[in-house]
Amino acid sequence: MFASTLQILLQPVNLITALIANVIGIIFGAIPGLTGSMAMALLLPVSFGMKGYTGIIFLGALYVGGVSGGLIGSILLGIPGSTSSIATTYDGYPMTLKGQSVKALGIGIVSSFIGTVGSVLTAMMFCPLIASIALKLGPWELFSLCFCAIILVITISKGDMWNGLIAALCGISMSCVGFSPIDGASRFSFGIKTIRGGINMTALMLGLFALSSVILNYARRETVNPPMEHAKLKGFGVSLKELFEHKMLIIRSFLIGLWIGFLPGMGSGLSNQVAYAMARSSSKHPEEFGKGNSEGVYASEVSNNAAVGGAIVPMIALGIPGDTPTSLMLGGLIIFGLEPGPMLMTTSAQFVYVFFGVLLLAALMTLCVQMFGMRTFPRILQIPYHYLFTAITLICFTGGYSLTNSINSCLLMVAMSLLGLFFSYAGLPRAPFILGFILGPMLENNLRKGLTYTADGFLSFFMRPVSGALLTIAILSLFWPALRERLERKRAARAK
Amino acid sequence: MKFGKQQNLSLLYILFGMALFAMTSQIKYRFAVATEDVGPRFFPYCCAAGFVLCGLGKFVSSLGKGSGKPFIGSLSGWGRMAVILLVLLLYVYGLKYIGYLASGFLLMTALVLMLGLDRHPPLWKAMLFSAVVTLSTYLFFENAVHVLLPSGVWMKPLLRALR
Numbered sequence: 001m002f003a004s005t006l007q008i009l010l011q012p013v014n015l016i017t018a019l020i021a022n023v024i025g026i027i028f029g030a031i032p033g034l035t036g037s038m039a040m041a042l043l044l045p046v047s048f049g050m051k052g053y054t055g056i057i058f059l060g061a062l063y064v065g066g067v068s069g070g071l072i073g074s075i076l077l078g079i080p081g082s083t084s085s086i087a088t089t090y091d092g093y094p095m096t097l098k099g100q101s102v103k104a105l106g107i108g109i110v111s112s113f114i115g116t117v118g119s120v121l122t123a124m125m126f127c128p129l130i131a132s133i134a135l136k137l138g139p140w141e142l143f144s145l146c147f148c149a150i151i152l153v154i155t156i157s158k159g160d161m162w163n164g165l166i167a168a169l170c171g172i173s174m175s176c177v178g179f180s181p182i183d184g185a186s187r188f189s190f191g192i193k194t195i196r197g198g199i200n201m202t203a204l205m206l207g208l209f210a211l212s213s214v215i216l217n218y219a220r221r222e223t224v225n226p227p228m229e230h231a232k233l234k235g236f237g238v239s240l241k242e243l244f245e246h247k248m249l250i251i252r253s254f255l256i257g258l259w260i261g262f263l264p265g266m267g268s269g270l271s272n273q274v275a276y277a278m279a280r281s282s283s284k285h286p287e288e289f290g291k292g293n294s295e296g297v298y299a300s301e302v303s304n305n306a307a308v309g310g311a312i313v314p315m316i317a318l319g320i321p322g323d324t325p326t327s328l329m330l331g332g333l334i335i336f337g338l339e340p341g342p343m344l345m346t347t348s349a350q351f352v353y354v355f356f357g358v359l360l361l362a363a364l365m366t367l368c369v370q371m372f373g374m375r376t377f378p379r380i381l382q383i384p385y386h387y388l389f390t391a392i393t394l395i396c397f398t399g400g401y402s403l404t405n406s407i408n409s410c411l412l413m414v415a416m417s418l419l420g421l422f423f424s425y426a427g428l429p430r431a432p433f434i435l436g437f438i439l440g441p442m443l444e445n446n447l448r449k450g451l452t453y454t455a456d457g458f459l460s461f462f463m464r465p466v467s468g469a470l471l472t473i474a475i476l477s478l479f480w481p482a483l484r485e486r487l488e489r490k491r492a493a494r495a496k
Numbered sequence: 497m498k499f500g501k502q503q504n505l506s507l508l509y510i511l512f513g514m515a516l517f518a519m520t521s522q523i524k525y526r527f528a529v530a531t532e533d534v535g536p537r538f539f540p541y542c543c544a545a546g547f548v549l550c551g552l553g554k555f556v557s558s559l560g561k562g563s564g565k566p567f568i569g570s571l572s573g574w575g576r577m578a579v580i581l582l583v584l585l586l587y588v589y590g591l592k593y594i595g596y597l598a599s600g601f602l603l604m605t606a607l608v609l610m611l612g613l614d615r616h617p618p619l620w621k622a623m624l625f626s627a628v629v630t631l632s633t634y635l636f637f638e639n640a641v642h643v644l645l646p647s648g649v650w651m652k653p654l655l656r657a658l659r
Contacts, residue, residue: 042641162554166509169550173516173543180536185525187536211584214611219568219577223611386612390604391629397587397603398596398633402643410588414581421577425567426505444539452533 005353008053009361017054018061018358022365025065029072030377032079032210032392033399035202036066040328047332056351057358059332063325064116064362067268067308068370071108071301072377076101077392079210083201083269084304086434087276089209091289091296098292099227101378106237107294109370111301114250116363119258119309124356127317127345139453140461142263143446144470146439149260149270151474152277154432161481167428170419171436172443174199181445194408203409204437206396207416208423208430214389215417216424223385236371249279249295250302257303261310267326268304268311273435275303281477308359315340316352506555513547520544580610595648600630 008014021043028039040062047055070085071092078093080086088108095104150172154164177188178198189196217223243250253275260271279299280289289296314320319340321327333340338348345352380388400409423430454460462468499507520540568574583606590599604626608617637643647655 160554160557162550162557165550166547166554169543169546173540173547176540176543180525180539182533183525183536185523185536187523187540188519215577215580215584218580218611218613219573221573221576221613223613384612384615384617386608386610386615386617387625389611390607390626393607394600394604394629394633398600398637398643398645401591401645402637402641405644407588407591407646410591414584414588417584418581447539448533455532457532 005357008354009357014054014057018057019365021058021061022065022362025062026069029066029069029081032073033396035082037324039066040325044332053354056355059329060355060358061362068112068366075104087272087300091293094292097226103237104297105374107297108301110236110238111298112305113363113367115302115305116308118254119306120359123309123313127313139446139449140464140467143450144467146443148470148474149274150435151478153273153435155477163428164432168432168436171433172440175437175440182448200403202403203400203412204416206400207413208420210396211417212420214393225381225385246298249298253299253302254306257306258310261307262313268307269438271307272300272304273431275299502558503555506551509547509551513544517544591646593648593650595651596645601626
């Protein structure tokens, strides 16, 4: 099986297809306004015309390129290309501001590679086992996991925790716009067609990150690009020694990404934020996070790419997609005549191994493409701010428009930029907001399902061991900073 | 008693929570899917309660604290913010009436001149850059991505007359 898979992958037509798809994925992932998901949605019909395994190879390479490409925009411009690289901006962009853009890119590229390869290998070996564990998780565990993730991200909010909580509540409330889960009642859309189905995530992200930063920089007269890195770095700029020093951080972020990736409905959009929160809370220098600490880039990039392999597991083994790109890929696989589910490994084993193989190949291609590009990408910062960000603004608007083919999406982006300005004014952190927005529907859906499935009501969330443990961790981490402060004050008073 | 910025914001969150509570009570639904189901109002009610509680918590915790760094600093900064917002809004409405190409070109020219406020880019350069970028974005989205970009309500008769 291994030899035949390799033979298929190494056919010139398949290699060239994978390389082209990978580069397209990286470009779509890197440019704010275009996303890897958009590339998949647009190019899915192209893959249907491809013969044999080529179509699957095309989709797999596009997927990996799209997830990995997001780090370029996050690090160089401070604008995440997709939700999977939001946490990369927290320390990646400050590193660019400090003139360490190539170093940050190097860390991101190597971390992405580690995350993808490790997770795909894990998925290949333990696919049925992991899928069976994932199946045992009910709405109680999924609710508690979402709740715990939001609280963990709140605890890393800069300043006070109230701001973090308010930001998360803003995100959750905004996710209530549109049809409610389960019964489909219309909520808070006020008759506006554009938001009847909910607020579009991409429009929200582009308005909140890209437009609001352009507006604010103009208002503050900070319209100058960060400096370009001139230091000559060897290879990726990351030594093996440095990787070894961060081994625990990498392993932890990898496991977080993998675990979150294979939970249905969750993916790299959540994993990068949780891994970042964990990295900060376990760091010896948490105060350096957000100011250009390389650990933040390691955590975010390892975990979002680890979710790639994670998300593939439920898709292959159960036929349940983990996130948006995998749901598009699932559609593609079905059109290719495959039936993702427990029988896929026995009926179409060759297809499955080619699919896993192309993910590994695409990870390697991404590494090579980005290695050649990592010294060239920062040259974008040599373009004067007024030209660069003007072009980005237009691309963002066009990308936003193309989501729904409606001008109202552009209007929504401007509204979201106003929200971003309010967040800057009020000092509200964006991470809990985004996470609240992503997880809001899942929180509500699982809460209502959990309450409906048992007669124990809210108690059922505490009675199940995994769910109870997650809720306890969440509650403890919420109150721990205040408790620690009080204990320290008492200790200091006693010492006096 | 005079409140600072943080206390005012706290009051805003409380007010928003109350408004959300009122809006939630207006949500209409015809049936409950199960007897134990809490319905579509429960979650927004929780959010509303959260806003009120967090607003109160923020209010109490921010008492006696300063308002921190100024957001923009000068009145002219606020003016610039209003102007750029107006330009973005005009662009969005421009899409509808004069179409993607014309409004994109105008937006880009305006933004290049505005964002390059200290560098004073020449008008011809700004216009040339705007024309090239707008046209290439248009061609990319129309031909490669197959997105039909707006041609503009006012431009349609003009184009028809030209044909």
